[in-house]
Amino acid sequence: MRTVPIAEIDDKVAALLRTAGQRYSPVRRRLVKVLRAAGKPLTNNQIIASDKSLVQSSVYRNLNVLEEAGAVTRIATNDEFARFELAEHITEHHHHIICNSCGDIADFSLPANIEKSLDLSLRQAAKKTSFDIDNHRLDVLGTCTSCQ
Amino acid sequence: MRTVPIAEIDDKVAALLRTAGQRYSPVRRRLVKVLRAAGKPLTNNQIIASDKSLVQSSVYRNLNVLEEAGAVTRIATNDEFARFELAEHITEHHHHIICNSCGDIADFSLPANIEKSLDLSLRQAAKKTSFDIDNHRLDVLGTCTSCQ
DNA sequence: CTCAGTGCAAAGGATTTGCATGCCG
DNA sequence: CGGCATGCAAATCCTTTGCACTGAG
Numbered sequence: 001m002r003t004v005p006i007a008e009i010d011d012k013v014a015a016l017l018r019t020a021g022q023r024y025s026p027v028r029r030r031l032v033k034v035l036r037a038a039g040k041p042l043t044n045n046q047i048i049a050s051d052k053s054l055v056q057s058s059v060y061r062n063l064n065v066l067e068e069a070g071a072v073t074r075i076a077t078n079d080e081f082a083r084f085e086l087a088e089h090i091t092e093h094h095h096h097i098i099c100n101s102c103g104d105i106a107d108f109s110l111p112a113n114i115e116k117s118l119d120l121s122l123r124q125a126a127k128k129t130s131f132d133i134d135n136h137r138l139d140v141l142g143t144c145t146s147c148q
Numbered sequence: 149m150r151t152v153p154i155a156e157i158d159d160k161v162a163a164l165l166r167t168a169g170q171r172y173s174p175v176r177r178r179l180v181k182v183l184r185a186a187g188k189p190l191t192n193n194q195i196i197a198s199d200k201s202l203v204q205s206s207v208y209r210n211l212n213v214l215e216e217a218g219a220v221t222r223i224a225t226n227d228e229f230a231r232f233e234l235a236e237h238i239t240e241h242h243h244h245i246i247c248n249s250c251g252d253i254a255d256f257s258l259p260a261n262i263e264k265s266l267d268l269s270l271r272q273a274a275k276k277t278s279f280d281i282d283n284h285r286l287d288v289l290g291t292c293t294s295c296q
Numbered sequence: 297c298t299c300a301g302t303g304c305a306a307a308g309g310a311t312t313t314g315c316a317t318g319c320c321g
Numbered sequence: 322c323g324g325c326a327t328g329c330a331a332a333t334c335c336t337t338t339g340c341a342c343t344g345a346g
Contacts, residue, residue: 023345025301044335055303060336062301076224080311081335097279106277114269121262122288129254131245132291140270143280171320173326192310203328208311210326228310228336 004091009036012090013071020069027062030054032071032086041075041083041096041105079103095137099144106144152239157184160238161219168217175210178202180219180234189223189231189244189253227251243285247292254292 013032014024034050035042044063048054063084066072071090075083077098083105088094093115097106110118119136126133161180162172182198183190192211196202211232214220219238223231225246231253236242241263245254258266267284274281 023300027302056335057304057337058302061338064337074226076226078222078224078230095273097274097277097281099279100282106279108273108277110269110273114265117262118266121258122286125243125256125258126245126288126290129245129256130293131247131254131288132296133245133288134248134290135288137287137289138270139285140274140279140281140283141285142274142282145278148280171325173320175327204310205312205329206327209313212312230310 003039004036006033006036009086009090013066013069016069016071017066020065022065022069025062027054027058028066031059031062031066035072035084035086038085040107041085043081043083045081047084075105077103077105095139097140097142097144099147100141101143101147104144104147108140110138151187152184154181154184157234157238161214161217164217164219165214168213170213170217173210175202175206176214179207179210179214183220183232183234186233188255189233191229191231193229195232223253225251225253243287245288245290245292247295248289249291249295252292252295256288258286 009032010024010029013028017024017028030051030053031047034047034054038046038050042050044056044059047059047063048056063072063074067074067084071087072084073087075085075096077083078100081103085091092109094107094109097108099105118138122136123133157180158172158177161176165172165176178199178201179195182195182202186194186198190198192204192207195207195211196204211220211222215222215232219235220232221235223233223244225231226248227250229251233239240257242255242257245256247253266286270284271281
């Protein structure tokens, strides 16, 4: 997966926050930096561990701001914590491999043609439910190297 | 989606529990019955609401037993509650449409050929991560009729 | 000055656990 | 009889909130 330059990310995040009527404050910058460096979804604790200057409540609060601004995505796994990563339109569309044992997550992508036909089929299938389709989320469940 | 007869489900659940060294107790029977009747993932509260004789802690406790036995699957959405449904090998492989607004979930299936090529691509893609692949989970995110 | 952003401590809320009782095998 | 299952109440632990302080504009 391509690593997006930090400057480019900063610009996008700044724009999103501005649109949402929010500032790109120091803590928010740190959060974005940590998430980019990780390259995978992190829990609140992992974020704090990566940057000791961050405070729990501020991390939660600002992740919520970033999420509402559309810069960060909250991911629900089956273990007890929420995880966060930079939004897809900042990085790129991708999927997750989730470890059933420790909850750790890795990113991966699918060939464009598969992705395309999948998306088509989903819209087709979803018609029957009369939901208004927005996006899809495809995760693979398995066991990570260190848990095997 | 086909509705599996309750007798058939009971047999499978009973077998799973037996293998796990657990009994198919009254509360567990009620849980299975409620989940089957719902035909979609339910939160703990929805379960209790469906059968007032159930007690919160017992529901959690027995859902965990059923999950460990492989009879029930826990589903994480982005809202705050976990949801549970009968495991796929008891009903059949399917996916979820999740409402971003109220968290409600509907089930749906994909054409077999799509499902197949998808699974193939996933295994292919996952090789790079050296995770041990188990299963996949594909959800569609959108807005349900009553929230539109 | 004003007001969003932050840290700290306390509150909130879904889920889990301890314990005494009841019941199946 | 012995041990698992259950209800009730209390404890946990992730996450949110209240409040006072600080710093940017």
